Amino acid sequence: MLRGRGWRRLLGLLPMGYSIGHHTLVNYTGRRDAEPPGWATSLRGTADDLVAYVPLVCLLIAIALDFGQLQRSKRGMPTVLLDAERAGRTGTGALAGFGGRCLPWTAVIALRFARMRRALLYAAGRTDPERLELLHQAVADTAARIDAADREGVWNSGRIRAHLKATRHSRPWRRRWPLLAIPLVLMLPSLLFLGVGSFTLTKGLQESFTTGIGPSVLMWFGIAGLAWCVVQLVLLIRAWRTTRGLLEAHGVRVFSLSRDCPEVDAFSFRDRGIPFILLSTEKTAERGRFDAAHELGHLVMHGEEQVPHGPQAEGEAHRFAAALLMPAADVLAYAPRNPSTNWILQAKRRWKVAAMALAHRLHELNLTTEWQYRTHCVELSRLGYRRDEPQSRLGRETSQVLGKVFAALRAEGIRPADVSRDR
Structure with a gap:
């Protein structure tokens, strides 16, 4: 009210x-x-x-x-x-x-x-x-x-069971059940302690919780629960960290491509051992993050001198970027099986990725069938998500190094114009 x-x-x-x-x-x-x-x-x-x-x-x-x-x-x-x-x-x-x-x-x-x-x-x-x-x-x-x-003859229980049985080979729950079982096990002593309440029949169980090693067991399970929350928080922060900040923190020089090169999305190279990544500023923030992670995959997996080319190298870099921005453990713990297109549009904000990239990652982790993946691609294309991210409020990531450099210069009383003249 x-x-x-x-x-x-x-x-x-x-x-x-x-x-x-x-x-x-x-x-x-x-x-x-x-x-x-x-x-x-x-x-x-x-x-x-x-x-x-x-x-x-x-x-x-x-x-x-x-x-x-x-x-x-x-x-x-x-x-x-x-x-x-x-x-x-x-x-x-x-x-x-x-x-x-x-x-x-x-x-x-x-x-x-x-x-x-x-x-x-x-x-x-x-x-x-x-x-x-x-x-x-x-x-x-x-x-x-x-x-x-909603009419007769559409629903067939036998056909539905056969379809479920045919798609059961992937079994994503085999990889996801520990992530769900761990918090349940950690909560079990506390739930049991709350469940016994003050009933006369459970008097002996109450005493075992409040005397001897009972309080210590509850305390250690509570500490383990807090540690598990910290682990999940660290994984979430790692997934949310800015891609450009992560690259610069590891010595990668990140620059923007000129607007005179609209046909180039991104590329990377090494110059005297120093890694460089150049990104297009014409793409959305979500796609720019994926391009940066993609080029990082080339730098990491394809050597200092090797120039990556061909479908195999691109596929390896694509899988690297998907695993970096959408960790399997986090996706399996958060995503339901057979999610809808609307769920993808809402959940893409969690990992700050494009809707198409998230749909592909869900299929890669066997959370959607081939038919569902194709349906998601068709629906997302119809909504304009094939080459763009409509209604996106995510801002493009900027260089953190340049901001710190200019802040240090301002603290010393040096203006950007002075740096330009010295150059």
Whole structure:
């Protein structure tokens, strides 16, 4: 209710006002235990009687406001409605009918669609429409697919199981399950300690946690959990570090290509043992990062004197850049299996890479099938992500060395014009 507009926002203050008033009244009467005023005793008794009903009333008001917001948003976004809803059925009835077509798969699709659509409808009117465009398009596309599949003869359980069995050979979970199992194991003692509670039947288990080596076990598991969080944070920071800063920190000279060479994206070379990388400034920040990592792959893998050329060298540098910017451990821990195109468009911001590069990396790690990868490429091309990154807010990385050099010069009172004259 506090997120509402106008008078609706005031309704969100009701439960807080009631709680503050009730707390104040209890303290007031508690100070006058000997002889509290009659009005205070009566008012407190009324407040105690209503304390169980106030949350329920606030919940009903919130449900009513939420329902009204959803209905208004549906009228403003007819493309997210299902054909069954346009025919007069309720949203719950339409999704329940589709969800029962071929359990459990259609039920999962229906629940996921309901969650996405509710998020879109609830945000409508409160968020800039441009920021909701991708979500709106994803919900509309899913609604169209549900309508196309909501009929007899489309769903075949045997065919679905055969397809899942055919794609199970990749088994990305074999590489991902340790990343999920480690935090679960680390949380197990704490969850068990919280689960035993204060029950009489678990008295012996409670004592084992609070006496002897029990506290030490909890403490060491807690330390191990913190260490695991630090490891994950380090991996995340490594994935987020600026590519140009990483190159310059290891002695690579990074320069920009002239605008007179639009046909060249990037290239690298060594001069008397010093590595150089030249990058185009006409490309988006995401593609510039990948080009820098690609050229670093050439410098690392193809020797000082060897001039990389041919599909094999380019493929090696491409895989190097993908592994550097999108580490396998991080992608496998974060990405779901068979992600949607909309998920790729949202997740590319995590690794600051192009949507096409992330789609290829997901397929490379066997998180998508060949058919899904081709579908992602077609959809991304249709949305303009083949050669560009529409609506990208990522700024291009700049040299950190030059900034530090000029800062040091300014500290010594030397101006750039003085350096130019000395040159």
